[in-house]
Amino acid sequence: MLAHRKQKLAIVMFIIFGTAVAVGLVLVALEEGINVFYTPTEVSAGDVPAGQNFRVGGMVKTGSLKTEGLDGAEVNFITTDFCNDVVVSYSGPLPDLFREGQGVVADGFIDEAGIFRANQILAKHDENYMSAEVKASLDAAEGQDAEVCRQ
Amino acid sequence: MIPELGNFALVLALSLSLLLSVLPMVGVYRRNELLMSLSRPLCAGIWVFMLLSFACLAWAFLHDDFSVAYVSRNSNTLLPAIYKFTGVWGGHEGSLLLWVLMVASWTYAVSLFSRGLPLDILARVLAVMGIISVSFLLFMLLTSNPFDRLLLNTPAEGSDLNPLLQDFGLIVHPPFLYMGYVGFSVAYAFAITALLTGKLDAAWARWTRPWTNLAWAFLTIGIALGSWWAYYELGWGGWWFWDPTENVAFMPWLVGTALIHSLAVTEKRGVFKSWTVLLAIAAFSLSLLGTFIIRSGLITSVHAFAVDPERGLVLLTILLIVIGVSLFLYALRAPVVKGTSSYTATSREVFLLINNILLVVSTAGILLGTLYPLLHEAINGEANMVSVGPPYFNTIFLPLMGILSVFLGVGSISRWKRTSVSYLKEMLVNVAIASVVLGVMVPLVVTREVNLPIFLAVSLAFWIVFGIVRDVLDKSANKASRLAGMKSLSLSYWGMQVAHLGFAVIILGICLTSHYSVERDVRLAPGESISIRNYEFIFEGATPQNGPNYQSQAGVVTVLKNGRDYLTLHPEKRTYYATGSVQTEADIDVGFFRDLFAALGDERGGGAWVVRIHLKPFVFWIWLGAFLMAGGGVGAILDKRYRARVNAHQAAASPAATNLAGQVS
Secondary structure, rough: OOOHHHHHHHHHHHHHHHHHHHHHHHHHHHHHHHHEEOHHHHHOHHHOOOOOOOEEEEEOOOOOOOOOOOOOOOOEEEEOOOOOEEEEEEOOOOOOOOOOOOOEEEEEEEEOOOOOOEEEEEOOOOOOOOHHHHHHHHHHHOOOOOOHHHH | HHHHHHHHHHHHHHHHHHHHHHHHHHHHHOOHHHHHHHHHHHHHHHHHHHHHHHHHHHHHOOOOOEEEEEHHHHHOOOOOHHHHHHHHOOOOOHHHHHHHHHHHHHHHHHOOOOOOOOHHHHHHHHHHHHHHHHHHHHHHHHHHOOOOOOOOOOOOOOOOOOOHHHHHHHHHHHHHHHHHHHHHHHHHHHHHHHHHOOOHHHHHHHHHHHHHHHHHHHHHHHHHHHHHHHHHOOOOOOOOOOOOHHHHHHHHHHHHHHHHHHHHHHHOOOOHHHHHHHHHHHHHHHHHHHHHHHHHOOOOOOOOOOHHHHHHHHHHHHHHHHHHHHHHHHHHHHHOOOOOOOOOOOHHHHHHHHHHHHHHHHHHHHHHHHHHHHHHHHHOOOOOEEEEOHHHHHHHHHHHHHHHHHHHHHHHOOOOOOOHHHHHHHHHHHHHHHHHHHHHHHHHHHOOOOOHHHHHHHHHHHHHHHHHHHHHHHHHOOOOOOHHHHHHHHHHHHHHHHHHHHHHHHHHHHHHHHOEEEEEEEEEEEOOOOEEEEEEEEEEEEEEEEOOOOEEEEEEEEEEEEEEEEEEOOEEEEEOOOOEEEEEEEEEEEEOOOEEEEEEEEOOOOEEEEEEEEEEEEEHHHHHHHHHHHHHHHHHOOOOOOOOOOHHHHHHOOHHHHHHHHOOO
16 A cells, blocks of 8 residues: 555656656746747837847838849848838748738847848738738737828 | 539538437437437438538539639639649638548448447447537538539639649648548547446457547648648748647647557556546547637638638637537546556556656647747737747757657566566666667767767667667567567557657657758859759759749759769749749659758849758658658557457456456446
8 A cells, every 4th residue: 555655656746747847848948939029110119129039020111122232142121010111131032922012020130230130031821811910010000100100 | 503412411411410419329328229220320321421512512623613602712724633623622611521521431430340339339439429520510501611602793713722732742631631630539439438438448448549540640641741741842841840730730649649558558457547538538629729720810820721700719619618528527427437457667557657748748838839829919919929939849849759769668668567677677778778879879970970969869769779679579589480479479569669660760850850951042043053062053044834824933953963963953933823823842852861952932133043952861751750650550450459349248358358347337
């Protein structure tokens, strides 16, 4: 009986230990795995802590896509919430659904020169589909003094 | 006319499902054999009408009947016939139809292949399956009927199937995935039956195991195909993104993996019973959660077809009812199905328990990461939405899988009830030394350097492989010849070892390809080239070409190996006529030890393109490992003890189960 209890205790201890390890892992992982989404307005206002990885998104400003005069596979464009702009720099092939005048989300950080360096460009896989983040970004911009922004 | 026939068949299938979910249950409680035995023909009926309905939708696709709204949204006259057919499950409504057809098929299969099952058990199982059919048929008919017509303004042309889906991957990926998802409904139905009857013995586990293994094998293949499809069709050479869609398919798989191991303990030793039932409920609930998350468009993802709150709400209701009712039943009945066999701390039972805990904890971690953006949004509102990236999932998942691999080696060599520590030492010390030494030596010899992740992955893979070899040698030693010894081992034993070997192969594939891949994005003008290791990739330019329903820029990349002509890759950039959407078609030379990958990015003036070139060693092993795992799962089902028509009575009389039978009732 005693041995049986001991064994149960061992199992319970193991489960507690396992849960503790898991919770620890989760906390560490959340710390480094989460990307907060900021709108171009928030980025311009300097809301983003320096050196942090984050996401920014909005519409790709028409006529802002630039590839000439840049090194290798580099490309520049402006993403906007019609209120403020963020210049995004990216090296690599753009996604198939990337278009000027359509929604885009860029994942990256702001370098010393104040340019957003994207590690990844996301354009969603359905043409009719606008990502929730971009929609929120545009809505947020709308909520502000839309008059000022859209003139 | 034909679409109406399809719709009518759906309604008939719904009516029969209603009967199936009610009549056999009534029969059980009234002890009316006639009502119970009605379940079999009802299953056949549902299956026939679902098949008819599916055929009608396929007919509408093949005959370009754009008066059917779903067809007009997902097809086009220019679409090649094969994609017209696969377009049937290319959108929300049609894939739901496929889903229900699969439920009907599994139900019918259970009714066909469970002759050994006592009638009252079978009646309950089929009734639960009937309830599942009813919910999804109602959902389909009320919110997403694939046969809805556009009669007044019939379009002359359809708006085309999403180009991403015009591909071999789509032909096979969803059916396999759904077979897996839906297959867990069988384990679920058996679990509910066990709770209803309070009878959960070795015989129950033996009936449930083949179905669970089969569903799990389908899901394994389905996920592997999805990953393979992402690898070559999404165009960018990644094979796993921790995208919500992938996660929701992966979670039932992890829990299903825990379930097949827990079922083994329940069958062999009569313990972990209520845990097994809980896992069966969880596996199916997670499948439903996946369907809900994807179909409601709740989480931004590749597969979020339709953002429709109404559909989401109905699915959520189904999900909550399934979870709520089963857990309620579980709370009431679980104490009844408790097992009481004893085992010690170094028994196989305990190692399998550890396996289960690790798998469930990793599932919980993935679930948290997948739902975290929603939780965050619910608490903080739409401002500053967050997304959870791969670093989170890798930090959680990889260490747990590492620990799992260590225990896998010990667990599969240990014995039921008790394993002496000296036996484990004798079996495993050499294996451990060999795997650590090879973990250092192999990377060192091949690449002249070694780092911790590579060392761990290679050692763990060798640890599993040598453990298998050691165990097979040990178990086949006492026969006249080695071959005779190996032949005497059961198919379920071989199935287990092959599946574990597959796991080791996946570990190697994932780790080696993650560390040794070279990925380059370069701007190349025609004639320019780039060298990666001993390969040289020369971009010869891209020229326009016409396909059946698209125009493409066909690139030519000549590959030299060690300075000699080796092969040519033909990556394409397609523009589809109907929608104007652009689609990257990568070209991949698949090899056992390495893949060569080329994809066209965008044109950057003067005939120059951004070209993505990858050299990916061992990436093929990821899918090879998955197929070995699935093969092992299927192999284990072929074991002769599942073919014997054992009923509860005989099972209780067999020596393996006698010590359990008394404790169960």
